[in-house]
Amino acid sequence: MVAAIETRDLRKRYGDVRALDGVSLTVPEGSFFGLLGPNGAGKTTFINVLVGLVERTGGDAAVFGHDVERDYRQARDCIGLAPQEFNVDRFFPIREVLEHKAGYHGIPADEARERADEVLKQVGIYGKRDTRFDWLSGGMKRRFLLARALITDPDLLVLDEPTAGVDVQLRHDLWDLITDLNEAGTTILLTTHYIEEAERLCDEVAILDSGRVVEVASPDELMDRGTDTITVTFRDPPSSVPDVAAGNGHVESVDLDDGRLVVTARQGGLLAPDLVRELDRGGHEIVDLDVSRTSLEEVFVEMTNGQESTGGSR
């Protein structure tokens, strides 16, 4: 099966800045793929190369097997893009903007009108169809960008920071909508600053830093690498640290804190049952147990050194 996105050693230079410094990524058809990275990591540049807004300096990039430059038209027709920055024709009612866009992609006029109405309803701004883009609220502008991305019923939906600066309600609406689309077969490429968003939605994420791929894995796999914390509360606090989980390679530290046992370990969820049995055998009566899993955010910060990238200049 041909991948939705396939890049090999993709490069883009702006003067001395290596915005993309050899990016090789495969996004399988049907996946919900996250592109994470600090500011300036190269996420938008990667997307702009795919949709033909930016010319690559080197390497290969194909969308459903179509090279993004040599077969620009075919590649572009597969993609619906909701860009990070607003770039909308401000002087027409939004329904007309959608009809123009559909026409540009070869959809006949009567069908274009139907399709425009359909996507406006889908994103919940059908009531605003005769309004100009300028006059929409910030949240409605984001909804509109998604409607525009959907007008051609794309096989690949690319969302560049779609929930930046939107309120909680809209964020959840958008999550529901794109989850439904993905379940119906649309491949999704999502970039986001909200790591929690990727943790919830994506089945695979690539972490980008200074134009390079640091890691590709599922959010679960990444979180398994972080350190979890297990906190055990006893009926009678022990006076010294109980002898637990000796020799278990996953344990990183064991301490008593205010009478409670605090164990840090990788894959703490797997360790917890053994820990309970061990404490039980040792005669300690447990009244509460809490496993706090490391978040994708914490792992992400560690992998990117928690720093805003300078964009790969060296």
Ligand SMILES: Nc1ncnc2c1ncn2[C@@H]1O[C@H](COP(=O)(O)OP(=O)(O)O)[C@@H](O)[C@H]1O
């Ligand atoms: N048109 C441009 N001209 C010069 N430098 C650019 C341009 N676009 C992006 N860059 C630089 O390329 C790097 C990657 O930017 P970008 O792809 O926007 O990152 P991200 O979307 O991950 O925040 C940054 O250092 C940015 O300053």
Ligand SMILES: [Mg+2]
């Ligand atoms: Mg960006």
